[in-house]
Amino acid sequence: MSIFRRHLSFATQLFRKYDLDYSKVPKLDEKDLKEKFVRGNGPGGQAVAKTSNCVVLSHIPTGIVIKCHQSRSLSDNRKTARELLIAQLDIQINGEDSLDAQIKRVDEKRKSAQEYKRKQRDALKKAWREREGIGKEQEVIK
Numbered sequence: 001m002s003i004f005r006r007h008l009s010f011a012t013q014l015f016r017k018y019d020l021d022y023s024k025v026p027k028l029d030e031k032d033l034k035e036k037f038v039r040g041n042g043p044g045g046q047a048v049a050k051t052s053n054c055v056v057l058s059h060i061p062t063g064i065v066i067k068c069h070q071s072r073s074l075s076d077n078r079k080t081a082r083e084l085l086i087a088q089l090d091i092q093i094n095g096e097d098s099l100d101a102q103i104k105r106v107d108e109k110r111k112s113a114q115e116y117k118r119k120q121r122d123a124l125k126k127a128w129r130e131r132e133g134i135g136k137e138q139e140v141i142k
Contacts, residue, residue, distance in 0.1 A: 020102050026089045028082060034058040040069035047072055057081040064088055
């Protein structure tokens with residue numbers, strides 16, 4: 001379920017920041033979907049127990065089933081379930097070319113660049129300390 005939540009949080013904010021290839025993202029055909037509305041579970045009392053606003057979305061060709069009950073709104077849950085299904089199909093069909101894999105690659109590249117900059121900064125600080133004759137003990141005292 002963590003993959004799905006990651007896609008939701010990133011979909012609206014981070015997908016716009018990255019230069020991603022959207023050409024291979026699968027399109028959903030409504031005739032391939034089976035949609036069912038059930039009662040949700042979890043906290044919420046009567047609002048959850050008496051309304052059927054949990055969406056169970058099945059993709060018939062692949063057999064992927066998505067259950068979404070992230071809000072009390074049926075329309076929001078329907079939209080979210082479709083986004084989650086597209087994300088899961090993208091991962092299953094495209095693998096290393098999926099949006100999730102592209103984001104991971106960009107994040108790793110960004111992290112390695114930050115690590116390189118940190119090492120350079122540490123080396124400059126060490127060289128400055130040696131040049132000035134400052135030891136770590138003297139820094140702590142001041």
